[in-house]
Amino acid sequence: MMTKETTEKNIQRITRLAVNLLVVIIVGIALFLAWDRFLKPEDASASMNTAPETEAPAASVEETQSEIQVDLPNYAGEATLKVSAISRTANLITSIPTRPRVDVITYTVQTGDSVFSIADAFNLKPETVLWGNYTVLKDDPHVLRPGQVLYVLPTDGTYYQWSEGDTLASVSDYFGVEPSAILEYPGNRFDLGYAATDVEINEGSWLIVPGGQRETQNWGPPAISRDNPASARYYGAGHCGTVYTGAVGSGSFVRPTPTGYVGGGGYTFNPPVHNGIDYSGSAGDAIYAVDSGVVVYSGWSDFGYGNLVVIDHGNGWVSAYAHLNDVYVYCGQSVFQGATIGPMGSTGNSTGPHLHFELSYNGGKVNPANYIY
Ligand SMILES: [Zn+2]
Numbered sequence: 001m002m003t004k005e006t007t008e009k010n011i012q013r014i015t016r017l018a019v020n021l022l023v024v025i026i027v028g029i030a031l032f033l034a035w036d037r038f039l040k041p042e043d044a045s046a047s048m049n050t051a052p053e054t055e056a057p058a059a060s061v062e063e064t065q066s067e068i069q070v071d072l073p074n075y076a077g078e079a080t081l082k083v084s085a086i087s088r089t090a091n092l093i094t095s096i097p098t099r100p101r102v103d104v105i106t107y108t109v110q111t112g113d114s115v116f117s118i119a120d121a122f123n124l125k126p127e128t129v130l131w132g133n134y135t136v137l138k139d140d141p142h143v144l145r146p147g148q149v150l151y152v153l154p155t156d157g158t159y160y161q162w163s164e165g166d167t168l169a170s171v172s173d174y175f176g177v178e179p180s181a182i183l184e185y186p187g188n189r190f191d192l193g194y195a196a197t198d199v200e201i202n203e204g205s206w207l208i209v210p211g212g213q214r215e216t217q218n219w220g221p222p223a224i225s226r227d228n229p230a231s232a233r234y235y236g237a238g239h240c241g242t243v244y245t246g247a248v249g250s251g252s253f254v255r256p257t258p259t260g261y262v263g264g265g266g267y268t269f270n271p272p273v274h275n276g277i278d279y280s281g282s283a284g285d286a287i288y289a290v291d292s293g294v295v296v297y298s299g300w301s302d303f304g305y306g307n308l309v310v311i312d313h314g315n316g317w318v319s320a321y322a323h324l325n326d327v328y329v330y331c332g333q334s335v336f337q338g339a340t341i342g343p344m345g346s347t348g349n350s351t352g353p354h355l356h357f358e359l360s361y362n363g364g365k366v367n368p369a370n371y372i373y
Contacts, residue, residue: 101154102187104132104208109148114267115141116274118150125156126273130216132159139217140304141273142349142356154187158212162201175212185210216272219303221320223363226312229296229331238299238308240331247334249291249313253372254338256290256321256357257281269367276320276358277368283325283353285344289335290319290359290372298327305356306347311335322356323347 107118115137119126130139132151137143153159158175168179183190183199187208190199201207224232229240259281267278289311297310297320305322309329312318325345329335346353359368 102185103154104159104187104206105152105154107150107152109144109146109150111146113144113146115144116267116270118152122152124153126270127213127216128153128156128158130273131157131212131214138219140219140349141267142304142351145351153208155185155208155210157208157210158214160207160209160212162203162205162207164203166201168199168201171207172209175209175214177209177211181210181212182207218272218275219305220275220358220365221297221301221305221308221310221322223360224296224310224312224318226294226296226314229312232297232310235297235303236299236301236308238297238301238327240296240298242332244294244296244332246294246332247292247314247336249293249315249317250337251291251313251315251317253290253319253359254288255372256319257285257287257344257355259285269369271365275365276322276356279344279355279357281344281353281355283343283345285353286340287321287324287342287344287355289337289339289341291317292334292336293317293319295329295331295333295335295341298329298331298333301348304349306350307342307345308348309341311341316362318360320358320360322358323350323354 107122109118115126115129119129126141129150129152130137130141132153136148136150151159157177160171160175162171168182172179172182182188184192185208222232222235224240226244226246229244230242232239257279267274269275269277287309291311291313293311293313295309296312296318297308299307301308301322305320307322307324307327309321309324309327310318311320321341323345324342325347327342329339329341335341344353344355350356357368359366359371
């Protein structure tokens with residue numbers, strides 16, 4: 001016969017058992033969930049949800065990279081791929097060689113290369129090589145050196161690093177293209193589902209601007225005349241001072257160096273990339289005034305031309321002689337056609353002895369090869 005006391009004890013025992021059982025069940029469920037969430041080996045379907053998000057794109061970048069490397073131009077030098085924000089997976093069925101390259105690759109400059117030969121090899125304009133590499137070349141083809149690593153754009157245009165405050169409108173306007181040219185270029189990998197105004201571009205990211213153009217920096221000697229040679233004061237130590245009068249040219253020219261010849265590799269008259277012609281020769285070869293005139297610049301230049309002589313011929317013609325080893329003439333001096341003005345050299349941005357020669361008429365650069373034979 002149960003007393004009230006024993007009944008209460010029984011109820012207490014049952015309750016304790018039930019609570020213990022509940023605790024065991026809860027702990028069991030918790031352990032199972034923990035195992036399922038963190039320890040269970042991932043199968044394909046689970047990894048979609050549980051794998052850290054960064055893993056999947058990294059894997060696809062590598063796939064895409066090895067796939068696109070097949071797509072490199074057939075160039076003698078080595079070219080490597082620059083990977084930037086590629087998120088597409090490789091399509092192994094696509095016939096790669098028939099698809100035009102849309103990505104920027106890098107190219108290491110080899111001995112004997114020129115801006116022009118590199119442009120030629122990748123079927124680009126020489127300006128594109130300069131515009132894609134301002135930080136390396138500073139718009140000067142004479143700065144090219146073996147070992148430099150250049151960006152090779154997939155198409156003619158400019159390469160632009162996005163800065164704070166930029167808008168698609170301002171950037172496309174600056175380079176003279178429509179915003180859609182940038183947005184829709186496959187190599188820039190925009191999601192075309194967005195309206196142009198909604199596109200967010202991270203500061204520091206690089207954009208290909210197909211068909212983009214900008215003024216190329218002209219490092220060449222400024223237009224200097226005997227009327228105001230001091231206007232070239234900013235150009236370097238060789239600038240001259242006051243107004244000069246003196247010899248006036250005939251308008252016909254002799255060669256600036258007898259032993260030299262017009263340099264190859266594209267360094268002919270190629271404005272705006274190369275505004276003169278190069279004569280090869282040996283250090284110390286005599287350099288001659290191509291016509292009579294007054295020296296309006298003589299000495300060091302700060303913009304890559306090394307020792308520079310500029311002669312104003314007084315009839316609209318101005319001639320300039322760069323990379324000289326030394327200068328034999330002084331500011332304001334009248335020189336006569338054929339006078340020696342200095343020895344050939346390799347000063348400034350130059351890889352070997354040569355004369356960089358420029359000729360201008362009424363302030364406009366002309367091709368010296370059309371006037372000097
Ligand atoms: Zn040159």
